[in-house]
Amino acid sequence: MIDERAVMKRAVSKKTLSNKTLLASSSLKRTWLLVSLVSFFCVTTTSFAGDIEAGKSKSVTCSSCHGGNGISSMDMWPNLAGQKAAYLVKQMRAFRDGTRSDPVMEGMAKPLSDADIDDISAYFASLSGK
């Protein structure tokens, strides 16, 4: 017969041991998380290098509402000229992914690739807004 109490005791002491190692590894994990978060932001902030010229030709459909010069002719359509590129990229991705919802803009953003969004955002950001 197996001595159940002895088995339990061993299991418990094993557990305390593994809790200690877990604790050590969780602070290691936290450091890792911090490192990867920081590098993630470095990567994403540098990856908005869109092509302005390509963005100009890709934004022909956008200009019917947002204006050829990025200034819209309707109160309910926002101006995009001179807006920060990183902000435009974030909004376009949000429309595409459904985290920002607008029936019109969702349809506009759905077919765009990340590169399209980068280019179009670089184009509108490059306009003076005057």
Ligand code: HEC
């Ligand atoms: C039929 C009109 C229409 C067209 C075409 C259109 N948009 Fe929009 N866009 C809107 C409206 C309306 C909003 C405001 C949505 C809201 O209220 O959330 C908007 C919002 C935006 C925003 C968010 C601006 C901000 O300040 O947060 C961006 C960026 C944008 N549009 C980019 C584009 C791009 C790029 C295209 C072309 C691929 C495009 N739009 C085509 C009507 C349009």
